Amino acid sequence: MISTSPILEIKGLSLATKSNKKLVNNVSFSLGKGESLGLVGESGSGKSLTLRSILGLLPRGVEQTGGVIKSDVSSAMVFQDPRGALDPLCPVVKQLAEVVYYRQKVSRKASRIVALELLEMLGLPDSLKKTDRYPSQLSGGQCQRVVIALALACKPGILLCDEPTTALDVTVQRQIIETITRLQNELGFAMVFVTHNLAIAAALCSELCVMKEGQIVEHGNTLSILQNPHNPYTQMLINSVLPLPELEGSGQPWS
């Protein structure tokens, strides 16, 4: 299924609480350079824990009880809540310049220049680049762009996205998805993308893992799975997406 040699391989990953309650069970997948894999499934199915284990960022009380994670490139994470991921007391340009300074090992002056370039790349307005604005002075969509810039400042081989658009309204969701697609084409990072939204998974990810109760129940090409799901749970997930109602008489779906 993977055409290039994998840059991330997860084999038989199992996670449990300290009291041995199983949370993720025997999860395996791999990712090639520049590829995108979606993790979908109901709330509590283990998507975020699987993603966090790639970074070694498991929450307190959860431990890896089995399996191996092999990766020879760096990863960076984009979290669901953009405001929560930013320091409210530090101007955004300064936050970004700090990450560039420590991760790219350039001078203070150069780190600010790179930070401004990253904001430009993310399509943020000039006003935000010229004046030092705090996160509370930015919209949710602008904050999420800054958070993506923070992750890209680490020059990741793999971008780990944990429902990065869930907290945003649908028009901003679309802009963020388009921005991520553009940046992936420009920069060539691979991506693991956690989402509840099958349409977003279809737009971004060529490969899909469907998770239920800590296990992968279906894994393969995204379009094949969405058009011809084999697992009853996948079928249920697809059928639970509300169809747009049709305008009476017109036969046309709402636009």
Ligand SMILES: Nc1ncnc2c1ncn2[C@@H]1O[C@H](COP(=O)(O)OP(=O)(O)OP(=O)(O)O)[C@@H](O)[C@H]1O
């Ligand atoms: N720190 C923790 N201690 C104990 N159990 C936890 C902890 N974090 C998560 N869990 C449990 O692990 C399971 C998987 O959680 P996870 O956050 O990975 O689900 P998810 O599929 O990402 O859900 P959502 O889509 O709602 O974010 C859930 O049952 C959750 O309650």
